Amino acid sequence: MPLTKRRRNDKEVFIVTEEKKASEMIKELMDKHYEDALEAKKNGELVGWAASNFPQELAECMGLVLVYPENHAAAVSAKKASMPFLEYAEGQGYSTDICSYARINLAFKDIKECEALQIPMPDYLLCCNNICDLMVKWYENLAIELNIPLFMLDIPYNTEPTVTPARLEYIKEQFYIIIKQLEEFTGKKFSEERFKEVMEISSASGLAWKRAMSTLTATPSPMNGFEMFTYMGILVCNKARKETTVALNKLAEELEERVKKGETSYKAEEKHRILSEGIACWPFLGHNMKTLMQYGINVVGAIYCDAFAKVYSNLDEMAIAYAEVPNCVNLEREVASRVKIIKDHNVEGMLIHSNRSCKKWDGFMFEMERRIAQETGIATAYFDGDQSDPRVFSKAQYETRIQSFYEVMAQKKAAAAVGEGN
């Protein structure tokens, strides 16, 4: 099965092997993703920076090297290294109201060095606005200031319950344009045959992810939900690679095995099962996890369970998959997707990150929460924070909210046990 080699201390080491745990494979594949990009740049290859929900299959089938600034910013924040970048960007005039991923990346564009995680500078940009509108201005600024081309994929918001034929045509037409533009710019050729293969791999990775995440329906859940936030990086950066499919299927096997044995990596008694809503608060991930664990609260679901798992077999289906990502579908669909997870995963509460960076997500969150609470009757709680800006978050406020959230869930459970409703 060995698929991917990397050099470690001048020895060739296989990353994907039967012997390794999925978590090791995923970590090593992520490390390799960044190492390969740096290496490619050093060797004179063109490197692109891409939005996390840009259809990377288009680039993968042309053998292009991509790095994802959102993933980089999240990793830098989780390593508690975001502040110098945020302060630099603000010094350049970027408001604190702007997405902190954007501020980090716009600062990195100038600083060009990041001890926590180095990435190569881009030669071109692949932007897609399906999950975020601010991204367009962010990438435009990068393109202007670095004087490099920006290839833009505009995916309209779906007010209707499905992607309309006109929108599908509009998106597909842009695929053809971008393929042509990328061929001209990079000198590499798009191949239909390779594209089919890449779609198959990508879909297989998506299915493996879904398979792994479906084990979280078990009680107790076979893993601490915070692990999901780490694992999903591989889907953002590398879903169109065979080794990703292998690693995620290994993850699914391990989780299925744990379910069979009634085992879990959650290191406390799972008293309450929750849905985590919103982007993780990366600078305080450890604190957040420990606080929840103190009350036996485990994350057993998140919209990510499905969001990065795209399954398709042709260009039309791929276009639809990228048009139907969260933040791009109407409120009814946003509600329905969460309600499904809540029901399937036996969720008792929804913890919502009111994330100062993500206006689009926060924008519909309050009404979504109201509808979900009404439909399911689960407890809900908010905490204020930011995906990457540590200044916004307060540990004491978080702890009070979590304790209160726990108390509400415990009371509901106790009331339900004696047959009293709310």
Next chain:
Amino acid sequence: MYTLGIDIGSTSSKAVVMKDGKVIVKKVLVKVGTGTSGPAQLLQNLFEDQEIQQIDIQRTVVTGYGRMSFKEADKQISELSCHARGVHFLFPSARTVIDIGGQDAKALKLNERGMLLNFSMNDKCAAGTGRFLDVMARVLETDIDDMGSLSAQAQTEASISSVCTVFAESEVISHLSRGTRTPDIIAGIHRSVAQRVGMLAHKLGVENDVVMTGGVAQNSGVVKAMAEALKTSVRVSEYPQYTGAIGAAIYAFDEAEKKR
């Protein structure tokens, strides 16, 4: 059976002893909160007259911002649950609670059994909290306890931002330099607090009866502004700042009963 509820806030510490979870026997307040000598003083003041001895206390529950660092209690419970419980004891018909403390503002939604159904809290910002009023009282050279009665003398309301304490403070200074009357400025400050905190209640859905708790509920001007912001009457107990400690003492009684 005597049980003790302690509420260690950011600016004051409160203790309430209850008999059988039904009667308030004794209450003590020290005007300093967590991280100070407040909690220790609280116990000293509570037991110094020997009316009740520490040994008589069957169970102690601590709540408030400083709850984690008070090790003498048998259990710690969040201030949200304790305020809900305390309010239900004082006003069984309460369904919405507004609690404004030193650094927190919160809205709670209760059911008919006093169970906390949902809550909403301020973000990392002092606007709408007791600290906001402290800052304004200092600029106005006014005693915080006089703000309620002063605002009753307002002829009009000065416009004060509800977004940021620092900006609101400079607005107050501008009003003062323009010669705006102090009662009018205070009325504007109360409006600002009510608007800010009222939003938290609106988010949950305001249901009658509405009760205000916390030290700020002693300010009649804020209560009046809150009633206007919520378009309903707002009830306040005789000792709103003790509500959390009362709830904690009742929880302590439940705990003691469970152990029997």
